[in-house]
Amino acid sequence: MTSDGTSASKPKYRGPIMLRRNRKIESSTTDQRLLDQRGSADWLHTDPWRVLRIQSEFVEGFGALAEVPRAVTVFGSARTPEDHPEYEAARQLSAALAAAGYAVITGGGPGVMEAANRGASEAGGFSIGLGIELPFEQGLNEWVDLGINFRYFFARKTMFVKYSQAFVCMPGGFGTLDEMFEALTLVQTRKITRFPIVLFGSEYWGGLVEWIRTSVVNGGKVSPADVELITVTDSVQEVIDVIERSRQEPEIDDGVTGHEDKW
Known part of the structure; x- marks a missing residue:
């Protein structure tokens, strides 16, 4: 008993x-x-088996991206048509990144993602696409040199952060906002070393940043210094300059590792 x-x-x-x-x-x-x-075959769909699938996604991603040169991730809407100015802006931005020696990583889909992969590829750079399994299947765009498809968003997000020297957010929807705010949270909380988070397109992003400065900062939810983690610009050259400056700045000894392995 x-x-x-x-x-x-x-x-x-x-x-x-x-x-x-x-x-x-x-x-x-x-x-x-x-x-x-x-x-x-129901056991294939149980949570313990999913753990192995998750593990395999990390193994495949780390293996495929381990030797990729320094890279910048470009986010943006999958709905942007080819004749839209934002498409051309993403194309020019990625060409400039490639010329500066950076590989370009995107979500691998259409719209701004396609434009970014295209710009890097046309400029002779390394064009990478990290796709995601969705109910409305997209597939990787034709400008991707190295492509990986993921089942799980969180595994894919890890690859974006681990292998990028900076995030550039072109105008986009919930997916772009999700990636931007996750990166901001990781940097703000010092879970990773600070790296540039650039919002390209002041007309598109200006209202959001102003809301953060007024409602969020004034409400005491974040500090004024947290807003400085974001750079808003309309200049391709400024994007390059911001990223290059971040590489030259000495690391702060705060117990986290450097840009080469932010984790």
Whole structure:
């Protein structure tokens, strides 16, 4: 008997898991379930199996990107048509990044992502696309030199942050906002070393930045210094200058690592 008056049962084990008191226990062994060719394939969709899929995405991503030169990620809307000024701006920006020696990473899709990959490729640079599995299948655009497709957003996000020297956000929707605010949060909380986060297009981004300065800062939710983590510009050359300056600035010894491995 245990101290609370209940009967102590003999523990049973499922690998590292211990089970007592008649909790559900498989009637077969792990080896039986592995070697038996009969039965349902439902186990492929269970959470433990998903962990292996997640692991494989990190392994594939780290392996494919390990030797990529210093790179800049360009985010932006998948809905931007080819004849839009924002498409051409992304194309010119990525050509300038390639000329400055940076690989260009995008989400690999259409719109601004395609324009950025195209600009890098046409300029002789390294054009990388990190795609994502979506219900409305897009596929990687034709200007991607090295492409990886991910099932999981969080694995893909890790690759963007780990292998980028800077983020440049062209006008975009929720996906672009998500990546921008995640990067800001990681830098603000010093989970990663500070690196440039540039919003390209003052007319598009100006209202958001003004709201942060007024409502968010004035409400005491972030400090005025946090807003300085963002650069807003309409100049391709300023983007290059901001990124280059960040490489030349001495690292602050705050216990986190440098840009080559921000984690």
